[in-house]
Amino acid sequence: MASHPDPAVAAIDPRTGLDALVRALADDGYRVVGPVVRDGVIEYAELAGGDDLPTGVRVEQAAGRWRLRRDGSQRFSWTPGADSWKRFVLPARQEVLRIRRTDGSFAVTHPDLPTRPLALIGARDCELKALAILDRVELDPDHPDPRYQQRRAGTFVVAVTCGVPSATCWCTSMGGGPRPDLGYDVLLTEIDDAGGHRLVAEAGSDRGRDLLARVGAPAAGDADVAAAAGVAQAAAAAMPRRLVGEELPALLAGQDRHPHWNDVAARCLSCGNCTMVCPTCFCSTFSDHTGLTADGSGAVETVREQAWASCFQLDHSYLGGHPVRATTADRYRQWLTHKLQTWPEQFGTPGCVGCGRCTTWCPAGIDIVQEAAVLSTTGGGR
Numbered sequence: 001m002a003s004h005p006d007p008a009v010a011a012i013d014p015r016t017g018l019d020a021l022v023r024a025l026a027d028d029g030y031r032v033v034g035p036v037v038r039d040g041v042i043e044y045a046e047l048a049g050g051d052d053l054p055t056g057v058r059v060e061q062a063a064g065r066w067r068l069r070r071d072g073s074q075r076f077s078w079t080p081g082a083d084s085w086k087r088f089v090l091p092a093r094q095e096v097l098r099i100r101r102t103d104g105s106f107a108v109t110h111p112d113l114p115t116r117p118l119a120l121i122g123a124r125d126c127e128l129k130a131l132a133i134l135d136r137v138e139l140d141p142d143h144p145d146p147r148y149q150q151r152r153a154g155t156f157v158v159a160v161t162c163g164v165p166s167a168t169c170w171c172t173s174m175g176g177g178p179r180p181d182l183g184y185d186v187l188l189t190e191i192d193d194a195g196g197h198r199l200v201a202e203a204g205s206d207r208g209r210d211l212l213a214r215v216g217a218p219a220a221g222d223a224d225v226a227a228a229a230g231v232a233q234a235a236a237a238a239m240p241r242r243l244v245g246e247e248l249p250a251l252l253a254g255q256d257r258h259p260h261w262n263d264v265a266a267r268c269l270s271c272g273n274c275t276m277v278c279p280t281c282f283c284s285t286f287s288d289h290t291g292l293t294a295d296g297s298g299a300v301e302t303v304r305e306q307a308w309a310s311c312f313q314l315d316h317s318y319l320g321g322h323p324v325r326a327t328t329a330d331r332y333r334q335w336l337t338h339k340l341q342t343w344p345e346q347f348g349t350p351g352c353v354g355c356g357r358c359t360t361w362c363p364a365g366i367d368i369v370q371e372a373a374v375l376s377t378t379g380g381g382r
């Protein structure tokens with residue numbers, strides 16, 4: 001078999017090679033995190049080695065439904081669950097500062113932040129685009145979030161081509177696709193055909209190229225490279241475009257009194273699940289908690305916390321003495337139109353990457369694609 005001339009394209013054994021790759025990153029000082037099966041779902045957790053990654057796991061997703069089943073021996077045949085990389089760079093709850101006051105002193109301290117850079121294993125295209133959206137918000141040069149900045153710094157990304165998209169995936173409508181096109185150091189594509197089971201690894205950066213050299217991965221053959229391209233093409237074909245994302249801002253404009261908002265509100269529980277699982281939702285709230293310390297010193301401590309918030313919370317729009325989005329219809333409209341209509345105006349990209357989490361994890365089975373299709377194609381206007 002002819003070898004591909006580019007040494008930055010390598011063939012990796014799905015078990016020993018993957019394990020070597022994870023261990024090499026840990027040896028380099030990274031905090032290596034990746035998918036694990038826990039309590040019947042895929043979560044992201046710190047990995048000790050490649051064997052911690054799932055093997056032979058497939059996922060069925062539908063509106064309000066996520067099921068895991070065992071099938072085969074592939075390493076990346078699953079699609080992501082409710083968990084996302086967001087919580088590693090923007091934790092769901094974190095201490096921001098602590099103030100300690102006694103009769104004679106007043107001290108402000110900040111909590112320690114992780115010192116090891118992250119290495120993400122198995123990131124999909126939608127997840128890399130979601131991180132880029134968070135970066136645009138949290139690393140804005142005019143007001144960067146220093147805690148996000150430190151957690152995100154130096155992240156090493158081992159991305160994966162999606163070979164088996166789920167029924168709720170719609171990344172191809174939102175400018176993405178099964179094969180990541182940016183934001184990775186190494187891209188893996190899993191092939192399991194008559195030629196055997198292997199991972200084609202492509203370097204996307206100098207440090208990715210160094211890693212592949214260090215794990216001793218042999219150069220991939222031309223047939224492997226062609227097969228990897230075929231995996232992405234087949235996955236894209238299995239996920240027909242469901243909406244035209246770039247047209248949604250214009251289509252949704254002026255639909256704020258559409259009767260369908262009330263139809264959705266009749267089904268929506270205003271639980272906020274969709275915002276919690278969304279990898280691009282970044283709203284937070286800050287709260288101060290004050291109390292006497294238990295160390296007998298008589299000191300008073302105040303802890304300031306940052307926690308994820310949701311536009312489905314009634315107090316999220318509290319303004320001038322009352323919530324300005326008082327009904328569920330108001331709050332669903334705020335969420336959907338921010339994601340699909342007004343985000344580009346605010347940040348220059350869509351606020352949605354088409355990952356499908358909000359649909360899968362909605363207890364009422366509300367499907368953002370179906371709702372947006374109704375709201376953007378049948379008039380309801382002002």
Ligand code: SF4
Binds near residue numbers: 269273274363
């Ligand atoms: S759309 Fe679904 S997940 Fe979102 S708030 Fe309503 S019921 Fe909850």
Ligand code: SF4
Binds near residue numbers: 355
């Ligand atoms: S709005 Fe839904 S489909 Fe879009 S990025 Fe968020 S969770 Fe994924």
